[in-house]
Amino acid sequence: MATAALKSQSLATKLTGAWGRTAVISVPMVFLLVVFMLPFLVVFKISLSEMDAVFFKDIFTLRDDVIVLTLKYGNYISLTEDSLYFNAYFSSLKIALITTLICLAIAYPFAYFMARSPADRRPALLMLVMLPFWTSFLLRVYAWKMLLADSGVFNNAAIAMGLISEPLKMMNTPFSLVLGMVYTYVPFMILPLYANLVKMDLRLLEAALDLGATPWQAFWRITVPLSKSGIIAGSMLVFIPCVGEFVIPELLGGPETLMIGHVLWDEFFSNNDWPMAASVAVVMVGLIIIPLALFNKYQAESTGGGRA
Amino acid sequence: MKFNAGRLTSNVWMVGVFVFLYMPILTLIVFSFNASPMVTNWGGLSLRWYAALMEDREIIDGFKLSLRVAFSTGCSSVILGTLAALTLHRFKRFPGRTLFAGMVNSPLVMPEVIIGLSLLLMLVSVQRLLGFPERGFSTIWLGHTLLGMAYATVIVLSRLQEMSPSLEEAAQDLGARPLQVFFLVTLPLISQAIASAWLLTFTLSLDDVVISAFLNGPGSTTMPITIFSRARLGLSPSVNTVATLTVAVVSIGVFAASILMSRAEKRRALEMAAAYRKAD
Numbered sequence: 001m002a003t004a005a006l007k008s009q010s011l012a013t014k015l016t017g018a019w020g021r022t023a024v025i026s027v028p029m030v031f032l033l034v035v036f037m038l039p040f041l042v043v044f045k046i047s048l049s050e051m052d053a054v055f056f057k058d059i060f061t062l063r064d065d066v067i068v069l070t071l072k073y074g075n076y077i078s079l080t081e082d083s084l085y086f087n088a089y090f091s092s093l094k095i096a097l098i099t100t101l102i103c104l105a106i107a108y109p110f111a112y113f114m115a116r117s118p119a120d121r122r123p124a125l126l127m128l129v130m131l132p133f134w135t136s137f138l139l140r141v142y143a144w145k146m147l148l149a150d151s152g153v154f155n156n157a158a159i160a161m162g163l164i165s166e167p168l169k170m171m172n173t174p175f176s177l178v179l180g181m182v183y184t185y186v187p188f189m190i191l192p193l194y195a196n197l198v199k200m201d202l203r204l205l206e207a208a209l210d211l212g213a214t215p216w217q218a219f220w221r222i223t224v225p226l227s228k229s230g231i232i233a234g235s236m237l238v239f240i241p242c243v244g245e246f247v248i249p250e251l252l253g254g255p256e257t258l259m260i261g262h263v264l265w266d267e268f269f270s271n272n273d274w275p276m277a278a279s280v281a282v283v284m285v286g287l288i289i290i291p292l293a294l295f296n297k298y299q300a301e302s303t304g305g306g307r308a
Numbered sequence: 309m310k311f312n313a314g315r316l317t318s319n320v321w322m323v324g325v326f327v328f329l330y331m332p333i334l335t336l337i338v339f340s341f342n343a344s345p346m347v348t349n350w351g352g353l354s355l356r357w358y359a360a361l362m363e364d365r366e367i368i369d370g371f372k373l374s375l376r377v378a379f380s381t382g383c384s385s386v387i388l389g390t391l392a393a394l395t396l397h398r399f400k401r402f403p404g405r406t407l408f409a410g411m412v413n414s415p416l417v418m419p420e421v422i423i424g425l426s427l428l429l430m431l432v433s434v435q436r437l438l439g440f441p442e443r444g445f446s447t448i449w450l451g452h453t454l455l456g457m458a459y460a461t462v463i464v465l466s467r468l469q470e471m472s473p474s475l476e477e478a479a480q481d482l483g484a485r486p487l488q489v490f491f492l493v494t495l496p497l498i499s500q501a502i503a504s505a506w507l508l509t510f511t512l513s514l515d516d517v518v519i520s521a522f523l524n525g526p527g528s529t530t531m532p533i534t535i536f537s538r539a540r541l542g543l544s545p546s547v548n549t550v551a552t553l554t555v556a557v558v559s560i561g562v563f564a565a566s567i568l569m570s571r572a573e574k575r576r577a578l579e580m581a582a583a584y585r586k587a588d
Contacts, residue, residue: 020486025402028392028457032411035454039426046429110325113318125322132329133508134558136515138532139551142539143332146339149543152348153335183328237417244419246518251539261421268425268522278429281422292414299413300406 040285047278048072056274075279085263085280089287092260095174096242099181103189103238104231106182111193111230112223115200122198129190141180141251148176148252172254180252181242189234196230197223229298236295240288260284333555340548347543357545361553364546370531374514377445377530381452381513382506388453389460389505390498396461397468415458424522427451431523443525451519456509463508467501468494500569507565511558 048071049056061068079085114125132140147153148170155167170176200223208218224231246261253259260280268277340358344351361367392412399405415423431447434440441447471494479493495502517532524530531550538544 021399024391025395025399025408028388028395028412029404029408031388031457032408032454035427035450036411036415039430042430042433043426046433106325109321113322116318128326129329131562132333134511134562135333135555136511136532136551138515138517138535138539139336139547139554140332142535142547142551143336145539146335146348146543146548147332149348151346153339156348183332186325187329240417241419244421246419246421247536250536261419264421264425274429277425281425284419284422288419292417295417296410296413300409 043278043281046275047075047282049275051273051275072275075276076283078276079279079283084258085260088258088260088263089283091258092243093287095178095181095257095259096239096245098178099185099242100189100235100239102178102182103186104235107186107189107193107234108231111190111197114190114194115197126194129187129194132187137184138247141184141248144176144180144183144252145171148179171252174254174257177249177253177257180248181245184248185238185242188237192233192237193227193230196227196233200226229301232294233298236291236298240291240295243288244284333551336548336551337555340545340552342545342548345545347545347548357549361546361549366529366534367531367546367550370529370534373445373528374531377448377452377520378510378513380449381456382510384449384453385456385460385509386464386502386506388457389509390464390502392457392461393464393468396465412458412461415455416462420455420516420518421522423454424451424519427454427519428522443523444528447523447525448520448528448530451523452509452513452516455516455519456512459512460502460505460509463505464498464501467498471497500572503565503569507561514554 045059046056049059050070050072059070061070114122114129117125145152149155150167150169150171152171154170155164158164159167204222204226205218208222209215213221244261244264245259246265249257249259249262264277264280264284267273267280339347339350341353341355342350343354343356392408396409396412427447427450428443431441431443431450435442475497476489476493479489484492515532516530517536520530521533521536524533535547535550539547
């Protein structure tokens with residue numbers, strides 16, 4: 001039936017089909033090439049250009065009928081020589097890694113319990129996890145400032161109850177920073193884990209238990225390996241943006257938690273050194289390129305399933 | 309006994325995580341009604357910060373701009389995202405597909421400072437060459453659309469993948485042309501996903517600080533940029549009132565949308581049932 005109908009399609013229809021296909025592909029493709037890909041090339045170019053008084057110079061200049069290509073790699077040298085940059089990159093990676101591990105520790109049991117809860121309760125639970133996405137992320141991070149400040153809600157309450165006499169220093173420490181990061185990113189870990197765990201074939205666990213495995217063994221040797229792709233997706237969704245996070249360290253971090261997003265921001269907005277900011281960005285992309293490839297591989301493989 | 313212990317752990321863990329997720333939001337709301345100018349010291353119930361907000365030109369102007377940007381972003385993201393989702397769903401083989409998929413998905417995780425900086429540097433280079441665009445509404449819109457498109461694609465794509473291909477095939481068999489199939493069959497089936505993608509990209513745009521900070525120009529300060537600069541300096545009662553109003557609007561919006569959607573779902577179920585009855 002289907003083939004007969006397809007054959008009977010007129011040539012004109014087939015042509016519109018081919019044209020339609022090209023149109024459908026090319027509109028988002030051109031947009032992404034111009035707005036996503038081209039900017040990266042521009043950043044790379046500018047990272048190699050010299051800074052004039054107020055503006056960067058073009059890398060190609062015309063001098064006595066000769067096109068001269070000037071590549072200044074000085075910015076990259078300063079990146080390796082000045083320990084400020086190294087420390088900022090290192091602490092960004094460290095904080096992103098700690099955040100990812102804590103998110104995983106909180107989200108895995110949560111997603112597991114959610115996936116094993118009665119089927120009629122799951123949509124409501126999922127809704128509750130998603131709802132914070134719809135309220136401003138900036139305001140939710142700000143809320144932690146209220147809770148953790150020296151005269152904040154937690155300290156006031158603890159002093160009123162007589163638990164402590166002096167306010168605990170919680171704000172602007174690595175603690176407040178990681179707390180804010182975990183708080184913001186934990187839903188990004190829960191969702192892919194849940195989508196993965198809810199699809200799992202429970203008969204495999206029954207089989208393992210029938211064959212004499214303890215529930216604990218069954219969990220570690222069946223459930224965890226089967227949820228590997230969810231773990232990878234969730235971890236990348238948390239780790240990659242955390243490396244370059246700017247707003248959370250700015251509001252909750254302190255002097256001990258200099259991150260690379262802040263360095264880039266300063267080079268650009270305070271020092272007005274655009275080529276330097278561009279070099280910082282290029283190296284940052286270099287650091288996250290492998291996690292990014294992993295993430296893209298997972299996204300390409302995933303058939304969608306329950307992902308929201 | 310053992311079963312109950314497991315159940316208890318599960319409930320305690322889930323309640324704990326929900327408390328963690330919702331406590332800050334509730335604190336913001338409660339303290340927005342605080343009479344005291346000391347943000348975290350309770351001084352009785354009052355609406356004075358809401359009255360002050362009505363006079364706050366900076367916030368109000370920023371909000372108007374943010375609303376315009378968010379509305380435009382919702383529309384452009386949904387159109388581009390739907391096209392991208394259709395591409396990824398339909399066309400399994402075309403030159404550059406891997407690159408295409410990578411470019412669609414990467415903005416989901418790419419640090420915003422990189423997106424903001426690279427777009428700005430490109431726009432500045434273009435401006436030097438051609439004399440436009442000026443930084444402002446349109447450049448912020450462009451940056452937000454890049455981010456919004458990635459989210460819209462994920463949402464619409466997952467709906468397309470759940471959809472049974474037989475519906476489109478049936479329409480084709482009955483002689484519908486590709487465009488007819490799309491507008492009469494596919495689009496109504498994915499309309500719910502498109503609506504939630506619009507809402508999500510709208511809220512994402514309304515919330516964005518970093519991309520807007522790179523791409524804004526003189527006189528185009530969005531509301532989040534104002535809030536961020538105030539929050540950076542310290543606690544400010546105006547931020548609490550904005551937060552409470554945002555939460556109220558979003559809750560009403562999400563609530564209304566879910567009612568409309570479930571109603572549409574019911575109607576469709578009824579129509580389907582009626583169609584089957586006729587067929588019998």
